[in-house]
Amino acid sequence: MSAKYQLDYLDQLESESIHILREVAGQFERPALLFSGGKDSITLVHLALKAFRPGKFPFPLVHIDTEHNFPEAIEFRDNLVKKIGEKLIVRSVGETIKEKALVENRGRFYSRNALQTYTLLDTIEEFRFDACIGGARRDEEKARAKERVFSVRDEFGQWDPKKQRPELWSIYNGRIRQGENVRCFPISNWTELDIWNYIRRENIDLPSIYFSHTRKCIIRPGGILAYSDFIFTDKDDIIEDRKVRFRTVGDMTCTAAVESEANSLDDIIHEIEETKISERGATRLDDQTSDAAMEDRKKSGYF
Amino acid sequence: MDLLRFLTAGSVDDGKSTLIGRLLFDSESVSTDILQAIEKASKGKNHTEIDLSLLTDGLRAEREQGITIDVAYKYFTTEKRKFIIADTPGHVQYTRNMVTGASNSNLAIILIDARNGITEQTRRHSIIASLFGIQHLVVCINKIDLMNYSEKVFNDIVTSYKDFSKTLFVNDITFIPISAKLGDNVVTKSVKMPWYKGKALLDHLETVELASDYNFSLARFPVQYVIRPRVSVPSGQQDKLHDYRGYAGKVVSGVFKKGDEVEIYPAGLSSRIKEIEIADVRETRHCAWRQKHIPEAFAPQSVVIHLEDDIDISRGDMIAKKDDSLLVTQDVEATVCWMSERPLNAGTKLLARHHGKSVKASVREILYKLDVSTFDKIEGEKSIKLNEIARIQLRTASPIAIDKFISNRANACFVLVDENTNETVGGCVV
Structure with a gap:
């Protein structure tokens, strides 16, 4: 009997994530799913289809757009939304910068990544979202390793790691006061490799930039960036064509490429199993600023 | 391939973080950029070799103070299993975190310092693990290298632990002599203890039978x-x-x-x-x-x-499905781990959250407090403080459908929520 009733680890992770998504739907009045266009949020959408079909999603997809995205990712996003027939809300960082007269940190390390927090908090306020579903995983970064599945944020969006609610069994406490909101992370327990194995098993479609392609790049000691008009270059930068792919899809200004020949899911999974550099380490220039960079950004309202 | 969730209990001094670091390191689950960061940090603290405990301490305050203040989750995969580690702190004041870790795990690793043998902390961790859902215990007698890999030291600790563990609700208990620092019996079997016939820790974690952990008879x-x-x-x-x-x-x-x-x-x-x-x-x-x-x-x-x-x-x-086990009742007797600074008293009003159901509940009576180092029942307590464990009688505003822990632990658990602060203030098993 026991062998008959055994679930594979991917089935266990999937079931846990569906359970969490349905808890969000059951506990909150105005949830939203934060959609970045990356593989983790695409996986979230896939899990949401499994959790709620044949019904509609009980939440819209929300994209906080830095306007520095990969064009391939935006095209993919619009196609996906059309195919599933769900609502998409886009709010842009550029608008926030204009409205609030924010000063952009121009120069070599110019990025709107940090400014996303303002737009996100404004969007939460505009739609009075009480829960935001995100695709963060605990294996990504050490501050995330300590965050709960239901993570309560105060009215300023701040995370207080010392005041986290104990999370027992699979009972998630989403009770909040007016103005507060909860960040919900259904794929907390998945690793990068779990995600890729699941994408392969479920035959999930992804933006093309995850696969090897030739592209004009800026080569710097800290990593390889995709060339684009809004990335500041100076005379020391080497600009040339490289065969690359991206392990994460974020803002073009801070998402580094890896040189790779992998152009199928099998190749990518093989490459990840072999490589010894962690996902954020390889591709996120925003975490390299200090040992507690993510912890600090989370405390001030980041995803 | 299946999934094993386990927790590690013990204090920094017992070598808990070093053990986790060793498991991740020797199973090649640590990437080079993280290792480099740790090497850098180890040098900053004047360690000569890599300090493996730095792999698990996440928040700034923890790294500064060299302690673990919350549950951190770590992941690694071998060819046989995916593992989720709940790394929980050992200090008395963090009992609630240990309960949280236990509630989400199949197995607990209890670390004992071979030089000290069983301590009050060992008993406390074992009792808490067994009360809140752990079905498999692995008792690792660590720092055995400092006791010359002595079989007698190991056997003495095993004998006294077995004597103590008769009171626990756990059937599966395994004992392994290890040195987390040197790697003996962690991922590979040690050549220094030919008298030990069992498996290395990782081998045990990969093969421990989990099928019976789920109850397949009560639907x-x-x-x-x-x-x-x-x-x-x-x-x-x-x-x-x-x-x-x-x-x-x-x-x-x-x-x-x-x-x-x-x-x-x-x-x-x-x-x-x-x-x-x-x-x-x-x-x-x-x-x-x-x-x-x-x-x-x-x-x-x-x-x-x-x-x-x-x-x-x-x-x-x-x-x-209809059976004799399910209780549909407004009167619930449960063991609670209290997690709030504000004490629990008879008359305290709360919300009980059981799966998706949330009902008002009031504490009718504190039956007894449990001494988690001795398992003694202390009667006549008026008030239960943070990190204390007690047996209480609750009355709920409407009936809940719940099982007893001994018959079906998956449906025997609920949490208590403070209606005013919305905090989760208690974890309960029936």
């Missing part, structure tokens, strides 16, 4: 969400879905089959399972989904259940 399905696709979905199936009413949730224990007779609690109505389904979306390239009917569902699958009869069922209700 329980708490309804999380009702799917009613009144609005059309681009699928061409709208008309067929006009009367669709599916109960979405996760089977927490047991097996449900199509055609099974079921009861709906707390109402006490009966019906029959018409269909069990999951959404099949393997073809997302076109985002075509279809309802896939399955003959049976078992724990811990997330599914949608349809009933023969049109009954008013909503979130918080329980679909179950």
